[in-house]
Amino acid sequence: MVNIELKNISKSFGSVQANQDINIKVNSGEILGLLGENGAGKSTLMNILCGLYRPDEGKIIINQKETHFDNPGDAIKSGVGMVHQHFMLVPIFTVTENVILGNEKTGNLNYLKIKDSEKKVSEISEKYSLLVNPKEITERLSVGAQQRVEIIKVLFRSAELIIFDEPTAVLTPQEVKELFKIMNALKKSGKAIIFITHKLHEVREVCDKISILRAGMIVGEVDPKKVSNKELANLMVGRPVNLSLERKKNKTGKTILEVDNLSVLNENREIALNQISFNVKEGEIVGIAGVQGNGQTELVESITGLRNFVAGNVSYFEKKMEYITPREIHKLGIRHIPEDRQKSGVIANFTVSENKILNDYYQKPFSSNYIMSWGDVERVSETVVKNFDIRTPSITTLTQNLSGGNQQKLVVGRELSNKVDFLIASQPTRGIDVGSIEYIHKQLIETRNNGKGILLISTELDEILTLSDRILVLFEGKIIKEFSSNASTEEIGLAMAGQS
Amino acid sequence: MKLSYKLFGAFLASVLISLSSTAFAFTACQVTDIGGVDDKGFNATSWKGVQDAVAKHGIGSKLLESNAETDYVPNLNSFVSEGCDIIVSVGFLMGEATANAAKENPESKFAIVDFAYDPTIPNVMGLIYNTDEAAFLAGYLAAGVSKTGIVGTFGGINIPPVTIFMDGFVAGVNHYNKTKGTNVSVLGWDPESKEGLFTNNFSSLDDGRAFAQNLYDEGADIVMPVAGPVGLGSAALASELGTDSLKIIGVDVDQYVLDTKNQSVYLTTVEKGMDATVLGAIESAKNGSFKGGVYVGTLANNGVRIAPYHDLSSSVSNGLNNEIKKLRSSIINGFLSVKN
């Protein structure tokens, strides 16, 4: 039995108040949902609970005893464990090796007692129905199974409080259901659980109580049984949010993009896309659904001139595109929201305005004869910041100091403030707050309504369903099924798992 | 609080001391070349001359080491503005810088090791050495001691103060061949074409090892490195191989005394009496007899000599030793030319 209480926790970084006077409490056999937008202070709070940060003020009370964590080791000893969003696993290790990493049981001469550990892993795995073979090599496991390894890891260290940090982001709908079963089993066996997410229906489905964090403060504690998605969203964003988008019927026009039997190799020279064909017309959003790593990246890169293809054709307004550079792509009016804004969307240590001009710095009015005209850059950036609701202290703030949502709005703003005929939006709302998601979705719909074409690639099924006029499911490099916009989650989920 | 006052006091005192530090009536100053003062070679020996003067006459001394060629001019200028009574610059490579400094500061007195100006400069005393006389003896010795009939040499940079050693060495070997009818050959230097083996630096011990190894591989069992501290690397190799396989002839100053780690490998050293000549230059400046021009160290005035054989004296037969003594006096008396 355990009960954990955070009392009056405050933490600031320089002038930024990340957490202010926060009180939360979670008991054995209870799942607390911690709901908040990116940048609301969830990570800071959890890092305090994990011993990574020390609070400026406030107490951590475990079983009525005040506790101090000087480092993550202290927190683990006190029974706090975290299942990270990004798995901390060594791919070539077996499940057991990953579980015991840093906690190895050894005999004489440092002999690794792997058999003992394997037995223990099996026990844990059976007890909580975390189905996984202890001897399997980790990289051969599915994403869901890898997550189960992470959970076993935490249980192996006899955690009583388990924190799940955005655990559903990488899972298919079916895997999410599995996870919720596991969480309920853990709860029944007396563990306390904190579930961090920004997906509203998930907290309502699985949590016993919900705390909502906004701007570093707890703004609401609600009972999931008595609250609607809309109310939750309002609390989280701090203003009324329109969740269901008005997507009027739209007349489609000419074919913009025609992909014909396209085959592409990945870095390891394996087939990443296997003879896929589809098209996108003016005035429609075509959604590509699928679990990550099924060829989405390669598809986008081959359309945007970043990757050569081995067979097939890509035509743009009936003109073949082959050996075309990213810059020529831009000039054709093709805009691209990259799937990973940190990696390829923005330059973190550039200012907002520098990122704004990343694609067209070489053109007037941003420069002439190789000389930058920062005044014009500033002027245009101010407009984009205003038009696309980018929350930044100023346009000369470094982009790394912006929240994920605002960084993403900056990318969207950059792409849509130029001439757009065709937009490739890859994971346009990954890891960002509801307010920004709402905003970006509106922008995409508006672009579509203006008669432009959009290819939307997303692993978030909800997003695909909300926005797309047609849905294609990509599985292991093939389009295995096409759906209309009113298909059910269930149907598409099965296709995403490869069952057509 | 008290402590900080004390500290401040000490600081002030030190500043005052440093600003009025010309406590000595006469100060001799030395600028080393890039080999540094601890080169166990000509910089060290010249500095020993300065230190001898300090011990003997109670004068002051100052030292500036050059890290790079670009330091020569500013180092000399520093000493000029320090008001040094004589500035000793060490090495042929400082020739130009010293000449310029001397011309710009006709009031200051300079002495330079290993450089003779033509025409002479009134306030510079060039200290040069007929090293070939001593190297001749070393070459004769090496030819007599060698078992393989091959000896070797290499230099630091192809400049006269270096190659004069090699010239003398080759001449000595040739003289041995002529007298004894043998055919001992010298690797590493051709006095006719003025070409040979050069490391092109005076600092890399690794080069010293590699060059000696090459000569050894070609059959040489005695090697004379003329490259300052570079030779220390050759000595280390000889000590690993054993003196039966490889012996070293040192240069500048008796390496048996300086290179205590590998002293047993030195057959002899071709010594330049730089300490004595530097001391002499300082004394002349002090007693007012300083005169610009050239001072030449020879076997006759003991400005050059070969060092004792020390640990390896057993490998030098009495006969050979006597021949060398005779050669020395014939060179001094002018009966024998050491030129090739």
Added chain:
Amino acid sequence: MRDYLKKKIISENFDFEEILLIPILATLLALIIGCLFLLATGETFENILVAFTNLFIGSFGSLNAISETCTAATPLIFAALGIALAFRAGLFNIGAEGQIIIGGMAAVIIGFSIDFLPIWLHLPLALLFGAIFGALYAAIAGWLKATTGAHEVISTIMLNLIALRLLDYFLRLPVIQKEGRNDPISKSVLETAQLPQILSFIEPQLRLHSGFILMLVAVVLVYWLLFHTTIGFEFRSTGSNPNAAQYAGIKASLTIILVMGIAGALAGLAGSNQIMGVLGRATPGFSASIGFDAIAVALLGRSHPIGVLFAGLLFGALIAGGRLMQVKAGVSIDLITIIQALIIVFIAAPLLVRNAVPWAFKTKDKS
């Protein structure tokens, strides 16, 4: 509008602690540890004070001291500007030493071989050749990286060795070697190719030459290139996030060759500067490892042209002041090398500085 923008850039993105405080504290800490070294080698406390007082007097205490500081700093800053520029584009140019040698060689050849031009043509021509040959030499490494992916660290190190041997070879060629000398030394550059001294009208021994002014111009030009041209924008994009730059249509290969070329031109100017302003001729050691010290200067200056200027002046001051330190206190000039090395250790490991003087920092460690 532009002034407003500049003000904002300075006020918001000028990370005071990162850009100013850490280098300053690193320098102070290095000096303190230098003291401890001296104490450990048996110097008296008093003599150490003498040493450090003279380190300062010898670098800034008189007009001559300042002249010497600036003279020593000039080539360092030239080369460090090139290295900083390459850093900004994500390239680690270890090859400044080789570029200095090649640039210097080109300058010396133009400097002694052309005897019919007036100074206002001959001088710029020699400088231009120094820059061009430095640039071409550096561009080899850039070209190798762009076409074959060869890592620039490896290729520039190899090019340094090649440059060193080429220098040996060239200095022995009869057309280059000074008449009457057997050792590798070049002919002297003619008067018309010597950078005029700029303070000699006050006192003749003040060595500061017009290369210093050229260097200041170069600082401004590099700043302008980096922050006010599309080329600089491409350099910085590629250096900060090559992926994003590629997505934005910037050609990495072109950028790499161009930035190496400019870096090489600056290093070549450093070499020409030594030949035409200080030495007057080339010898095997004329580069004096300026190209390596410049890496330290670029690091200390945080790869910012203005930072490089001050870091270079600091290193110049250490060189010039070290001289007086050895003269007055008899402390070996090797101490300066130790201090320079310590500064770099502290710069490379800012956490050391933060932990050594935690009270100096407002923001805690960001990692």
